Each structure stands twice: as C-alpha cells, then as structure tokens.
Amino acid sequence: xxAEPTPVDPPQxxxxxxxxxxxxxxxxxxxxxxxxxxxxxxxxxLEGLEAQTEQALRNxxxxxxEAGAGPEHVAKLTICLAPGVDPGAAYAATGSVWGGRRTAVxxxxxxxxxxxxxxxxxxxxxxxxx
Numbered sequence: 001x002x003a004e005p006t007p008v009d010p011p012q013x014x015x016x017x018x019x020x021x022x023x024x025x026x027x028x029x030x031x032x033x034x035x036x037x038x039x040x041x042x043x044x045x046l047e048g049l050e051a052q053t054e055q056a057l058r059n060x061x062x063x064x065x066e067a068g069a070g071p072e073h074v075a076k077l078t079i080c081l082a083p084g085v086d087p088g089a090a091y092a093a094t095g096s097v098w099g100g101r102r103t104a105v106x107x108x109x110x111x112x113x114x115x116x117x118x119x120x121x122x123x124x125x126x127x128x129x130x
Contacts, residue, residue: 005075005126007102018091019105025075029127033063035080035120037112049085049118053093056121061097064125073125076104080120083109090119 007020036059038052039045046055060077064070081090087107112120 003126004072005103016102017100018102020102021104023075023104025124025126028129031064031067031069031073031123031125031127033060033123033125035078035112035122036060036063037114037117037120039114045114045116049089050093052117053090053119053121054097056119057094057097060121060123064123067125067127069125069127071098071101073128074101074103074123075126076106076124078122079105079107080110080112081107082111082118085109085118 003026005023005025008022008024009015009020013021036056037045038055039059040055046052061071064073079090081087090107112118114120
C-alpha cells in the first residue's frame with residue numbers, strides 16, 4: 001500500500017485546521033480527478049450550494065474509490081466557486097462528506113463551465129499499489 005501524503009506546515013506560517021500549506025506525496029501512481037460538479041448519476045444538477053458541494057465531493061470520492069484510493073490519499077484539492085459564492089459557506093458544506101481531512105487546497109472564484117453550477121472540485125491523489 002502506498003504511503004499517504006504528508007502535510008507540510010512551516011512554523012512561520014499560520015496553521016489552518018482546514019488545509020495544509022503543502023503536501024509531500026510519495027512516489028508512485030498518481031490520480032488526477034477532473035472537475036466534479038454537484039450532479040447526480042443521471043447528470044442532474046442539484047439545487048443550492050450545500051447540496052452541490054456535498055454531491056461534488058461524493059463524485060470525487062467515487063473516482064478515488066474506483067482507483068482504490070480514498071480521501072486520505074488526496075494531496076491537493078482545487079475548488080472553483082461561482083462568483084459571489086461565500087467560501088465559508090462552501091467550506092461548511094464539506095464537513096458531512098469530507099470530514100476534517102486536511103490537504104493542500106486552492107480555492108478560486110471562477111464561473112464553472114456548466115450553467116447553474118456553483119462549485120467544481122478536482123483532486124490530485126496518490127494511488128495505492130494493488
């Protein structure tokens with residue numbers, strides 16, 4: 001089994017309970033999860049920021065699971081929020097699906113490509129060797 005990424009939090013930087021300043025990912029297979037919106041298995045976009053964020057994370061978790069990985073293998077998340085979306089509200093919506101798992105995170109305010117989408121989440125993860 002591949003080692004999990006290790007957080008890097010220099011003491012001269014603020015230590016966030018939500019994210020790591022950096023991650024060391026062990027050498028080995030890497031999974032790049034493309035941007036996931038809050039769409040269900042039928043392709044329907046869920047209503048509202050909380051529902052979309054939770055579903056986007058469930059979609060990320062599904063791709064990870066298919067590759068034999070889990071959230072503990074994620075080195076970095078990139079979260080794209082539609083302009084005007086409160087990042088704090090988006091973060092609050094992650095708890096029930098993602099939990100308190102810290103990783104490197106980049107949050108951008110950009111319009112997701114899908115009309116009506118409020119959030120899009122992509123991930124980079126190590127993949128345990130089978």
